[in-house]
Amino acid sequence: MHATETLPPPLLALTGFSKSFAGFVALDHVDFTLHAGEIHALLGENGAGKSTLIKAMTGVVHRDAGTLRLDGVAIAPRSAEEAVRAGIATVYQEVNLAPNLSVAQNLFLGRQPTRFGLVREGEMRRRARALLGEFGLSIDVSAPLESYSVAIQHIVAIARAVDQSARVLILDEPTASLDAHEVEVLFAVMRQLTSRGIGIVFVTHFLDQVYAVCDRITVLRNGRLAGSAPVDELPRLDLVRLMLGRELSEATSRRPPVVEGEARADVATFRGVGKAGTIAPFDLALRAGHVVGLAGLLGSGRTETVRLVFGAERADCGAAEVAGRAVSIGSPREAMALGFGYCPEERKTEGIVAELTVRENIALALQARRGALSPLSRREQDALAAKFIGLLDIRPPDPERPVGLLSGGNQQKVLLARWLATAPRLLILDEPTRGIDVGAHAEIIGLIRNLCREGMALLVVSSELEELVTYADEVVVLRDRAHVARLTGAQIEVSTILATIAEAPSSVPLSADAA
Amino acid sequence: MIRFLSRLTPVLATAAVFLAGFVVCSLIYPNFASLRVVMNLLTDNAFLVIVAVGMTFVIISGGIDLSVGSVIGFTTVFLALAIERWGVPPLWAFVLILVICAAFGACMGAIIQYFELPAFIVTLAGMFLARGVSFLLSTESLPITADLYAHLSDHALRFEGGARLTVPALVMLAVVIGGMVLLHLTRFGANVYALGGSRTATGLMGINVARTTVLIYILSSVLAGLAGIVFSLYTSSGYSLSAVGVELDAIAAVVIGGTLLSGGYGFIFGSFLGVMIQGLIQTYISFDGMLSSWWAKIATGLLLFAFIAFQQLTLHLARRSRRAPAGVHP
Missing domain, CATH: 3.40.50.300 (P-loop containing nucleotide triphosphate hydrolases)
Known part of the structure; x- marks a missing residue:
């Protein structure tokens, strides 16, 4: 006591x-x-x-x-x-x-001053003005x-x-x-x-x-x-560690030796692409067989970057080039026509269609690309589903099962299969391992590595830095809606990424808002 | 003040249309501009105004009530049977029918609230139900001969030139004034607007959304019952086919009166004017004597189009002028 x-x-x-x-x-x-x-x-x-x-x-x-x-x-x-x-x-x-409702009504709704059951409008406004005055606000409370x-x-x-x-x-x-x-x-x-x-x-x-x-x-x-x-x-660094990292001492994840010296063809390059209020202009080069990782805190502009790349958001400056040709990507349709694929972060709301079967979900993107006039035959769909169920080890291996009944990891594989069926040149993955049990993490990462070996360009957003460093050839660090650093080779370590995220923002371009 | 006027714009527009229409009619027919015509306008449309007042509450709260026409029909049949066949004293019959209507409205409101069903469907079911029950009671037109009815239809405030402010008109004016006080000056009224503005936010602000919703539909049904009483006074009979389609006339009047069909904005007085405009068109047609009365429907339809277009335009302009200063910070 x-x-x-x-x-x-x-x-x-x-x-x-x-x-x-x-x-x-x-x-x-x-x-x-x-x-x-x-x-x-x-x-x-x-x-x-x-x-x-x-x-x-x-x-x-x-x-x-x-x-x-x-x-x-x-x-x-x-x-x-x-x-x-x-x-x-x-x-x-x-x-x-x-x-x-008026500002005054909003302040006092349900507890307006009344006399004989009638709201005392004048008294209510007077009180509203007094209340907002305490907050240094002097506005017309009847508006x-x-x-x-x-x-x-x-x-x-x-x-x-x-x-x-x-x-x-x-x-x-x-x-x-x-x-x-x-x-x-x-x-x-x-x-x-x-x-x-x-x-x-x-x-x-x-x-x-x-x-x-x-x-x-x-x-x-x-x-x-x-x-x-x-x-x-x-301090900032410790805070970011707390938010993102487990124990930094043990987080020096070994990355496999990078295959150096491969001058692969550029799949897509972006120069000075950006959108006011969304993401500051950035440069990005995506090459065949190359994984670019995007690292940063929530709201740092990672998802905004991939949405610009995929045309889900329209850039208001900069130029894009795909396979050596200047292009303007104004919509996901155009991006898909260029051979881009995108697995969004919100799997449940933006990705899979839970009621449709595994087969139908896999066929979706390819069908969309071919247009409604040339439907995929049932035989083609079956072949497609069988191929990817085997390739990605989707379980249970039943093409007619509604996707909603699968586990998170297998849903993610179906989503991957959908895009792989279109044989994309560039595949964008937004948090591919989120909400998946730990065992499936390794499988998805293995898949990412395989895709890369086959010559696909990959752009991956991930909060799991320990995972990112194991497969990325290049890591772009984002902060306050701007690309602030590009790490390659030996620089790709969890500790370096964390330190870059945590740097005080004075030395970097601020977001467009602050200007 | 300017803001206040801008909120009143739709009502002012409705008033302008009514006055212009009245002036045009008076220029064409010299004896149109008389107190008698105005008083008849009030009496002939009394039941519709009463229903429109209830409908205004419902629409501002973001709902709709399609059952009101059937409730009027049911009320007239019930009153005729209760007074003439079952020997219930007329005043008791009035109380009884209002209680039944309140229970009916409470049921619809509760179903809308607790089963999260669209008001459109629930009140559509209510419309069929009420009409069906009135057919079940009687398919004939039943005259009401009670003394009270004869007495009430004699009773009126008389003015010179044969103008009479009848009991139905007086009841209607009382309902309009009462509705204005309730909607614009009480906590309940503020809650009705809040519901139309944002249902979830209203709940999060600690307002009892369920209670308010049920009360709104009770109010609409009770006013429909009252309109039924007034209608039976006006016709001295009960008939299961009376007031078919009146719910649509009421909705039209509410919208012409400047209430937004999506809820959140509107005035009782606008709905009153909306009914008066429809009445004015009817009166013009009866003065003309040659025109088919269907012209009234055509004119109402055109007016509805015009007013909805006008509302969208003012909303659009209001939003644009709001967005302009915000555009400084992209």
């Missing part, structure tokens, strides 16, 4: 939070402590468990185990509404307010919310949350759609809230912002607590 009295009790204390979805462990005994007046960054790559942790503490999902204490009192909110009543409010990246910028909408959402007696404010990637100036305004609001004793949990994937505004950092990795420390005790 006496020992606890000397230390101020934490504002919010989570201990032993666990949650699994259908056998997949999303959170594994995670502890998290937030003090009053603290801005606490919650970091981690995709699938690290950030969203699940937030949802578990606000009652949106039900945790399997763990205790939640607010001011030392155990609470168990069962919905976002109950969490708000208890004092924990969340503001999401997407503003969850009614765009058509509809949608007439203001996203930044102002965020501040309105925060003001609403704080005004509902929030003690703990969770900001889930609030800066993703804001420009540099708007981010500053938001930070000013956050600092001002902490001076009132409110604790803020700040989820972001911009490391600069973490160091600009946060007091403490907690990192999750694969559903586990990877580490937690005050900001000044956790």
Whole structure:
């Protein structure tokens, strides 16, 4: 009893939070402590468990185990509404307010001041002006919310949350759609809230912002607590290691000897290709039998790069050349006609068609390329399916099984088979080993190596650096939506990649937003 | 102030069309511009305005209610049978039918909410159900001869020149004013707009979405029941085929009145004007005496097209003017 009295009790204390979805462990005994007046960054790559942790503490999902204490009192909110009543409010990246209502209505919806059942419009506006005034915002509160910028909408959402007696404010990637100036305004609001004793949990994937505004950092990795420390005790390199690497000492993965001296033909080259606000202009050369890896944190521009290469996003500058001819790639169709293939990261939503069979999924891209007028005969489809089921060892080897019933690794193989059936010159793989069990990782990596040997050009996005270094001939490091380094040969080591990702951004071109 | 006016633009446009139409009619027929014509306009369209008020709530919340015409038909048949055959005192019959309508609306609202079904399908089923039950009750046109009916149709505020503000018209005006207060000045009204703006966000803001949805459909059905009572007063009879297609007239009036069919924006007063424009066209046709009454439908159709085009245009312009300053930061 006496020992606890000397230390101020934490504002919010989570201990032993666990949650699994259908056998997949999303959170594994995670502890998290937030003090009053603290801005606490919650970091981690995709699938690290950030969203699940937030949802578990606000009652949106039900945790399997763990205790939640607010001011030392155990609470168990069962919905976002109950969490708000208890004092924990969340503001999401997407503003969850009614765009058509006035700012004042949005601030007070459901708790408007009334007299005889009628809303006191004047009183409500006066209170709204006073409330927003505390945040340094002086706007017409009777105008509809949608007439203001996203930044102002965020501040309105925060003001609403704080005004509902929030003690703990969770900001889930609030800066993703804001420009540099708007981010500053938001930070000013956050600092001002902490001076009132409110604790803020700040989820972001911009490391600069973490160091600009946060007091403490907690990192999750694969559903586990990877580490937690005050900001000044956790330099960038250590932070990136926590987010991406396992133990660096043992992560000096051996790469197989690189076959040097092979002057392979260029499959595609990109010069100064970029898109304002998406990715800074970059150069990229993709050669036959050559694997180029893209490494960087979430949101660093990896996926944006491959989307530009594949034409899923249209570049607004630069030139592309395929097999020596200047081309302009304006759509995935055009990219496919040039012999490109793309296995996206979101396998479930962008890749496979779960209801269709293995055979139908494999035939899809080839059919699309041939056009609806020359359908693949059933015999051709069967041959195709049999060939790739054997080649890639898809299990169970049943071409008529709906793909949705296969394991993640086998779904990924079907997706690969679909593109291989079109005999592409260049194959783009976005996180090929994500969500696949460890055994299948090795198989997929083996496949990547084989493809490469057969003379295909590969462009691979991966967060698994230990894997990337084993097969990549060249690694492009991205940071803040720009290509910042190109590593080749002996430079391709996990430690070098980590150090490059973690470098302070002052020496590199900033994203177009900041300009 | 300018912003407020811009939100009112659709209603102002509707008002302008009504006034222009009225002026044109008055120029063609000298005795058109009389208090009597205006009062008749209110009486003849009273039931439609009452239904349109309920429909405005439903459409602003992002829904639709196709059952209202059938509910009117059912109400008239039920009242005729209850008063004439079963001997229920008329006032008790009124209370009874409103309770039945409320339960009917509550069921539709609850099904829409809890089974996450589209309002279009649920209220379409409600439309068939209500019409079918009224046929089951009676297929004949049943006269209502109760004293109260004769008394109520005599009762009216009389003005010089033979103009009468009848009971149906008075009820209708009360509903319009009550609807305006409820929609524009209460928490419930704000929730209705919020639902039309974003259903998920409204839930996340801690508003009881289920309760609001059920209340909206109760309101629509009760107003349809009230419209049925007014309709039976107006015709002094009950008939299972009455008010066929009235739901579409009501939707047309609401849209002409400037309410966005996708929800989130609109005014009760606009819907009132929307009905009045349709009434004006009818009156013009009866003044003419030669035109087929189907011209009313054609004119309504053309007006609907014009107003929807106008709405899209203003929305488009509003969005463009909003986007301009944001474009500074690409």
